[in-house]
Amino acid sequence: MAADNLQHRIKAQAATLGFAACGIAPADAAPRSGERLRQWLAEGCHGDMIWMEGRADQRASPAGLWPEVRSVIALGMSYAPAADPLRLAGEGGVGRISVYAQGGDYHDVVKRQLKALGRWLATEAGCDLKVFVDTAPVMEKPLAEAAGLGWQGKHTNLVSRTEGSWLFLGAIYTTLALTPDAPGPAACGSCDACQRACPTDAFPAPYRLDARRCISYLTIEHAGPIPSEFRRAIGNRIYGCDDCLAVCPWNKFAAAAQAQIAFQPRAELTAPALADLLRLDDAGFRQVFSGSPIKRIGRDRFVRNCLIAAGNGGDVALVAPVRGLLDDPAAVVRGAAIWALGRLDPAGLDAARWRAAGEIDAGVLAEWNGSDTIGVTPAPQPA
Template sequence: MREDKLEDRIRAKAGELGFAAVGIARADAAPRAAERLHQWIAEGRHGDMIWMEERAHQREAPASLWPAVRSVIALGMSYAPAADPLRLAGEGEVGRISVYAQGGDYHDVVKRQLKALGRWLASDARCDLKVFVDTAPVMEKPLAEAAGLGWQGKHTNLVSRDEGSWLFLGAIYTTLDLAPDRPGRDLCGSCDACQRACPTAAFPAPYRLDARRCISYLTIEHAGPIPDEFRRAIGNRIYGCDDCLAVCPWNKFAASAAANLAFQPRAELTAPALADLLSLDDAGFRQVFAGSPIKRIGRNRMVRNATIAAGNSGVVALVPVLERLLADDDAVVREAAGWAIEALMGEG
């Protein structure tokens, strides 16, 4: 009996390990990614994400990071939600956390399975390889498109015909010469639902994102005070924003049952009470968000976010706990608390 091709065995093994999507691209398959990256940085649209600028030369192409690479295996793991990500809009007493952060830390889960796939491949094919998830200077989305997992939609995230917008991406760089898959084809058409859904107009044009206006950036990456012009638009979002993803029509094909169990939402993170979040100290923050990607932003940034949400809540009963934050050790939290109190008392 003829042995299955290596590419087919890779796909089968990836499926066993929980990956919902897998594709292969040549290492030089996304030549325009570098040009777009440098334009984005030159326009300052990366905001405070200085590491994007400092390591841009390594992001330009896989070979810029590892000259020996010949092929890229792009993989996606589903985190499709069972519930409507927008269901808590306008619920003043609770905060909204992005779907991807309501369960286990995807960095750990995806990296563990990538390493398992890498060990198998290195043993089976006698090759060198490197595995990457998110934190490395890797252009996962253009590479995933080149490998046929989907296409970068008008919201700049990957869209899959089968998984919608709900995929965690990872990549394996290898010295193997693997047969590439057909690149993904843009199927956004005339749809502009994601553009219209953005609360802060973070898309200056389709397929272009200004991170400085993005709620995900403002609540996660940005360390200072949240600019006044965006505070009302943030609503009750305390970590990330799903609006542009949630409205994508391709999500109707995503099956939440296929999502990795590690990403199932934790009860305490699906609709956390703002009053509880406003009362967090460092120890409490670490306890609540242990094992969550949220832990990386630290207590002060989370309390800042919850304070802005409290100011938007209309819940005057939150004023006493906000008043305690006027003496907080963190200046950004103190300023946000003052704004929130004024907003709730009708003075903002």
């Protein structure tokens, strides 16, 4: 079977499985990615994501993870939204959930289709292969750029000429020696819309991200109290942030109708009421977010996020559920409840201040004492 014909058939099969983009890169593509990764880690920009340090050598290059790999098949699946992701900004009674998390868990959906493509390829070509989504130590974005799917924009995510900034990425490592596609040429030009849109100045320079300042990191990866300096900027975002993606001009070419049905939003997650979310216990949280990527962060972290949103929203109808969380078993929830109640009902917070006498968690005590330096993050330094 001619290599070019096989590659054409790989891309055709990928399309039938719902992938909007497919390209091929050599295993030694993006050689500088490992160097940039190590510098990023050395600067501490990964924050609490310690798992990135432990497997940095495997992440740095495909061969570091699997020495037998010869080619990488990079794939993208569209999750382009039908509605404006920024439409709920400033609506105090509801929480904003990132577009990608409003439907089914993309890890499951993308990996299922990757495995289907992998089985087909193994049967057709008799090769060895491995499939990866973003839970593996794989640098999908530079590999996708090397494979011609697009380019890493100034917001550090992949941008596609046809799908904008709305692609879930996956990769298949194979022992096949496939002819690579041409890399994706960068086309951001002078546009800096994504940089200007970031509420927390998480970009110290174009193409560089300080995750410690990123709302997606703070609401998903960060386990402790939300640093006080970022709380107001978080607004009503309770899981992730779409701002830098949503303002990308290339999104105008993405068609929401082409997005996988599995990623279509669940009605109850498009504009969820904070009053309902603040009352979730662990069992209720697991039930509401069954099959959702949100389930991965756990109830305590999620309710912490909802409390920050409640404090920012100014909806006095939330005072009662916020006050009820002052005695929550989780310290991170109690601390956020103190901050939120102080924003919604300062007099009510003063009346509840007696609880501080029995508090044993240092972070919660700092909240009672009104510290404004909780978890302060170093300012990003330009390159």
